[in-house]
Amino acid sequence: MIGNTRPLAAPVAGTALLRTTRLTKIFHGDGGTVHAIRGVDLSVARGEFVAVTGPSGSGKSTLLHLIGGLEPPTSGEIWLDDHRIDGLSQARWAVLRRRHIGFVFQFFNLVSNMTVADNVELPALMSGASRRQAKARREELLAELGLAGKTRAAPGRLSGGEQQRVALARALANRPSILLADEPTGNLDSSNSADVLRLLGRVHDQGQAILLVTHEARAACLADRVINLFDGMVADDAAVLPPPRSSLAAAGVVRLTG
Amino acid sequence: MRLPLLALLAKEPAHGYELKSLLEQTFGQAYPSPNIGQIYVTLQRLEQAGLVRSQNVVQATRPNKRVYELTPAGRDALAAWVEEASDEPRVRDDFFVKLVLSPLTGATDRMALINRQRRHYLSLMRGLSRLAAENDRGNKVSRLLIEGAMLHLQADLDWLERCQEEFV
Numbered sequence: 001m002i003g004n005t006r007p008l009a010a011p012v013a014g015t016a017l018l019r020t021t022r023l024t025k026i027f028h029g030d031g032g033t034v035h036a037i038r039g040v041d042l043s044v045a046r047g048e049f050v051a052v053t054g055p056s057g058s059g060k061s062t063l064l065h066l067i068g069g070l071e072p073p074t075s076g077e078i079w080l081d082d083h084r085i086d087g088l089s090q091a092r093w094a095v096l097r098r099r100h101i102g103f104v105f106q107f108f109n110l111v112s113n114m115t116v117a118d119n120v121e122l123p124a125l126m127s128g129a130s131r132r133q134a135k136a137r138r139e140e141l142l143a144e145l146g147l148a149g150k151t152r153a154a155p156g157r158l159s160g161g162e163q164q165r166v167a168l169a170r171a172l173a174n175r176p177s178i179l180l181a182d183e184p185t186g187n188l189d190s191s192n193s194a195d196v197l198r199l200l201g202r203v204h205d206q207g208q209a210i211l212l213v214t215h216e217a218r219a220a221c222l223a224d225r226v227i228n229l230f231d232g233m234v235a236d237d238a239a240v241l242p243p244p245r246s247s248l249a250a251a252g253v254v255r256l257t258g
Numbered sequence: 259m260r261l262p263l264l265a266l267l268a269k270e271p272a273h274g275y276e277l278k279s280l281l282e283q284t285f286g287q288a289y290p291s292p293n294i295g296q297i298y299v300t301l302q303r304l305e306q307a308g309l310v311r312s313q314n315v316v317q318a319t320r321p322n323k324r325v326y327e328l329t330p331a332g333r334d335a336l337a338a339w340v341e342e343a344s345d346e347p348r349v350r351d352d353f354f355v356k357l358v359l360s361p362l363t364g365a366t367d368r369m370a371l372i373n374r375q376r377r378h379y380l381s382l383m384r385g386l387s388r389l390a391a392e393n394d395r396g397n398k399v400s401r402l403l404i405e406g407a408m409l410h411l412q413a414d415l416d417w418l419e420r421c422q423e424e425f426v
Contacts, residue, residue: 242385
C-alpha cells in the first residue's frame, strides 16, 4: 500500500465488491427524455473480471459512468466494499475515485505537458503518498507494463498503445479496489490492442477486479463473466466458458478448406 | 484439400507424408492437422482425374513409396484456381435459419437463441485468444489465420447484435 490509501472496509467474505440494485438513469434533453439505464442489478466479486457488451446506445458507457461517479444515477443504489456510494457529494466522490477506483478510457486522457513518470506518480501524490513512495510504485508499474525506458518521455511522443499502457499504470497507481475500463482498445490497432489486453489479463491474474465496457469480443472473452446490455437492461449475464478442444483451431472458424 | 495438394506439388514431386508435413509447416498449429488417409484418398482422386501422376519408388531399406507429380492438366487446374476470385459463404446460415423459424417451433424464444449463440462465439473467441498467445510469433501464416478467424467472429457477433435489435 502506498501512503494513506486503504481499503474502504475490511473485506467481508461472500459479499460482492461492487453491487448495483435497480439502477436507473434518465437524461432530459432537447430531443426528449432518454431512459439510458432501466433497472440494472449487477455485481462484481473481489478479483473478478466482468465485461459489459451491447450495441451502441445500449447504455454500457453510461452504466460505467454511474458506477465511477462521473454522473449521478436517477435512482437505485451503488455499493462498493459494503459502502453505499451513490449519494456521495462531488467532493467525496473525488476522494473515492482517487483512492479506490481506477479509470481507463478510450482516449488516454494523459496530461500532455507532464512526463510519463509524472503522469503515473500524480494519483499517488494527490492521495498523500510521499515522493519516494510514489516513485517506487511508478517504477514498479512502468517496468511491469514494459515502459521502463519511457519515463522521461512526453505522452505525445508515444504510440497509442504505449499511451494506453501509461494510462493503465496511472489507473493502477493507488491499487484501486476496482478498475473501470471504457473501450480501452477502441482507439488502438490490432497489435497494440493485443498488448493492452494481455496486460489487463495479467493484472486480473494478480487479483485486480475489473469492469470492462467493450464492443470488442476479443476483449470481452478474456473476462470471467460477460453481461450483455440491451436498451438499458441486462439481457444476458453468463460466465465465459472455455471452448471445446475440438473447435480450438482457427480453421474451424474460417473454414480454411481450399 | 485438392487444390492445396496441387499447389504443394507444383514446386516438386512429393509423397503423401511429405505433403502432410508441408501442410503442417506452412499453416502452423492454428490449422487442424490433415489426416494422412484423407491425403491419400485425395491424391488417388486427383490421379483418376488426370491432374497428377505417380510412380512407385523402390527403397532398399524401407517400404516403397509412391511419389506424385503434377500433370500439364494439373498445372492448368492450379492456374485457373489461383486466377479466379474465391467465392466463400459469408453468413452463418444454420443459425440464421433457426433464428428466423424459431417462433414456429415454440421451443424457445429468439432472445434465448441469441444469448446462447453469443456465449458460444465468446467461448470460441477465448479459444482463439489462447491459441494466439501460444502461437509461435514467427509463424506469420498461422498468426494471420487466427486473426482472420477472430475478425470473422467479431463480424458474427456484430451481426448477432443487429438481429437482436431487429427481432427482439
